[in-house]
Amino acid sequence: MLPSGKIDPSCPDMAHEWHTNDTDCDRVYPTPSPPPDNCNTTICDIIKSSVFESCHKLIDNDPFVLACEFDVCHMNINHIGCTSIQTYADACAQAGLCIDWRNATNGICEYKCPSPKEYRACGPQVESTCESWYNQKFILTDNEFRAMTSMQLEGCFCPNGTFLLSASSNQCVPTCEICRLPNGEWTHANATWIEGCKECICEEDTLQVTCRHVSCPALPPLSCDQDGQVKVSDTVGCCQEEKCVCNVTLCPPVLTCPLGYTQKVTMGVCCSNVTCEIQNVCVFQHNVYQVGELVPMKPCEKCSCSGTKDVSSGFNIIECEPIPCDTHCPLGYEYRTIAGLCCGKCVQTSCVVVLPNSNVTHTIQPGTIWTPADNPCVKYECVKIANQLITIEAKISCPPYDPKECIPGTETIAPDGCCLVCIPKGRMCNVTTTSMYLKSQGCHTKERVNVTSCSGACGTFTFYSTKMRSLQHTCSCCQELATTERTVELSCPDNTKLSYTYIHIDSCGCLKTDCSVPGHSGMASTAFSGKSRRRRR
Template identity: 40%
Template structure:
């Protein structure tokens, strides 16, 4: 957790938090952005340049430290080799061939990688008449996804990829384009070969096997693998020359795209100059315009690896096409980890996008390295999501099965039973296809009623009769019959029906039992008003209405014995047994409300009263009296004692004497004078009690106070 513990002595330890130095910005010679990497302890970080070597075309090189040069030979050469072998004999070779014998130009044929005891070959071969990417491990063809001895094989878009996670190496090859990426922390200052030294210094980039520094085109000849010089025909000349450009060669149109707005958003991420130079070199020396495509392709690939999407092929007038199988579509910026049915697929590390062939929208790649797109995925294992191989199910009225061999979903139309012949001959019925509840994908024919198909029926009735439509059970079309009744304002009313009339009468259609044939007449009677009103209400006629209504004219006070009392507006009333409660009737906004007022009596204790003075208050509700004087007695209380800034920690019980004693002043006949008698309520027995007080300075003080034990009336001089 980024702390250091130092054992000192006497079983004591010192814990120190790791202090990281300030992170310093660095500038990389190859103009690639520096990346932030952790130190060995994993607590602190520092910037580090990226060791990236790439090549393309016939062929053009950009070394680890960003030096661009062109090298034209058709032998096998050392691309990368360790000066001091640290990582299991790791090295990378390139095998060139003459791709344009007329001009003596060469192109990359294959990349050879050595690590531990393994030999890896990435190349392109003719398979079924088509040039195809082929990967070898120890001289045996392997497929993407193969891994052994710490070496991982995969493909991404058009690239073959070999990754060695133990040393952080990634090598890609797509025919005309290759790249070697190594971590500076492991390979910095320890590489040599045609890719350079990876020292973040262009001045020592072009190193000969002897350690001498020279120019890169001359250095490249010296990294021939083995002593076979027959492949190049002649030993390296002292002055390196390249085929001269065609006379009057102007900048090819394809090359201009690199510096145009097509690649503009990548210019600040990766400098375009080396790729532009390589494109012009190829365009001015090789008549085949497609050779220029490799310069644009590698620039777009490097941009995509850093998350910058360049859609450039459509701007080349079909000179640089990218052909996909019929079931896939080309995307210039597809995901480096497209969705597949195989839940065990391992995601490619890093970020960015890549060009290549992808499944169209709504379809999923069967597996990472297949070219098959499916609408639905089958299961690859019991733990992954999907459907088990061989499992069958129904979807969208199709019977589907997950093929055990191809793991593809195959569906056929759901088979329905032969329909039964149904004839709808009754009037108004028509055949309708209805979904079968137990088999929703199939339908059956049923006869449904459609009254718009019924024939028109005309029926003549006598005056006072109406044509009535009746639908018999089980029939679709109705039948008509005549029925007598009342016709008022051109509206027919059946016998017994209420006929709308005025507010003060009610009318019905009444059938006369004495007429033959039966005849119906309208009978009306005047409305009878109910004038009875409940207690407290008065019947009042309403202008313009047939009957009046009951309006409240008094308040009703319910009593506890199931009786009520009628209280007029403004009247005050007390129940005969309760002078403390007063009822009154008040009118607010046309509503009568009963208001109840209750008097609350003060506390009354007859023991404290002079019995001769107990009486009712003037309103007859509460009792009152004259309080008799209390006799002399001892009273108890509690209080906090305070003395000279010290206080008791809790309230202390104290006592005192209080009450009335006999005292008078009256004339004595015997003494022929006024006789006076006085007595006081005071203590007659006390004791001394002690309490400990706490002072503000934290000390304690023992304090004594007088406690009254007994009180009495004691005579005193008047």
């Protein structure tokens, strides 16, 4: 800018128009001091070289060389000489001559540009952009800036075939047929893209971005007719869509299968589908029985679940067969049926006696007494006590017996068939007492009772009668002379009492008797007959 306010494109011309304290601002170059001995000013020789040969005629290079050597030798900066070379190149450019000199420095004065721009030794001071207003004001219009477009300087420029997006941007674009985006980016004309839920396009004619809501496709009608399904709307991307979702509270209640059936569950879209399938079982009185399992169906039959199907019900058939009864009973027992029960049982009907030291058994009916033939001293009686038959064994106790004390020929067996008795020597006919239990009709005394008998010697002899011409016998027998009746109480198995009367011998004596009858002996007699009368306790 000149003092008058006019813009001058030439900086040297502009500088000479400005003065300070009425002193000309002519350039004054100081007298250089001698350079150090180790100073290398080779880079400054580029200004004097053929690189700037075309400019030597226009601009004197000596001041620039001196300034370069001074800087290199006194500032100790490796690339400080590049400043003087650049200053001389700028002066040449102002004179209308642009020179590409940096390649001659072997990289010392390299000029780096930010990507995507690239270095260019000669380029316009005002680079054309994609902004039409900028181009119109600074390039196309003839004004004070016009002179700047005719001068070329080095700098960073967009590569050939590309354009600077704007003066304030370092972006290079392949074409200016673009739309600027709010975020500072750009896009080609006719380019389309999705931004949010809007579909945008860079309009070719206006290079403006227009957007409209994304169009949603027409969807076919949706049917949510499965159990538990409901229809809901949902936003997918930028469009509203209907879809079917599950609401298990709308599922039908779970099916309960009847007895003998099992549930078969299959999963539907939302709900479980339950069907009932019949099992391979038997059903009886609300109970389920597996094949082969016993069924309590009939009390006197054995019933089980078979593998055969009943066509009408679909369940298995229950097959029954009578329960076999064991009718074999041990000795002394008898099989009898019982009302209301399937099988009878063995009931004891008699007592069984197993003789010791042998395998011989004998049954005794209740209320009877049995004496073994080979052992008359033992008697077995079958007694019923509390519905149970019990065998009572009684052994006879014999009085002392010594055959040496007997009158020969009087030895015999007592009426009980067990004890040996005889008429003792020197003993006259008299009453003899024996202690024993009295029994009648299965009842017996609790204590022993003294039973009397007549025994002893009486006169007997045999002589030959000449008149009768045969042996004559005279006999007398020891018999009862006086008797009385006595009564005792017998105890019975059914807890009753029996009154029993027997004859008691009070006195004995020798009475004549007939001894001609073969087999009849009047040697002894016993009073043991009696009668009984039962009474309740």
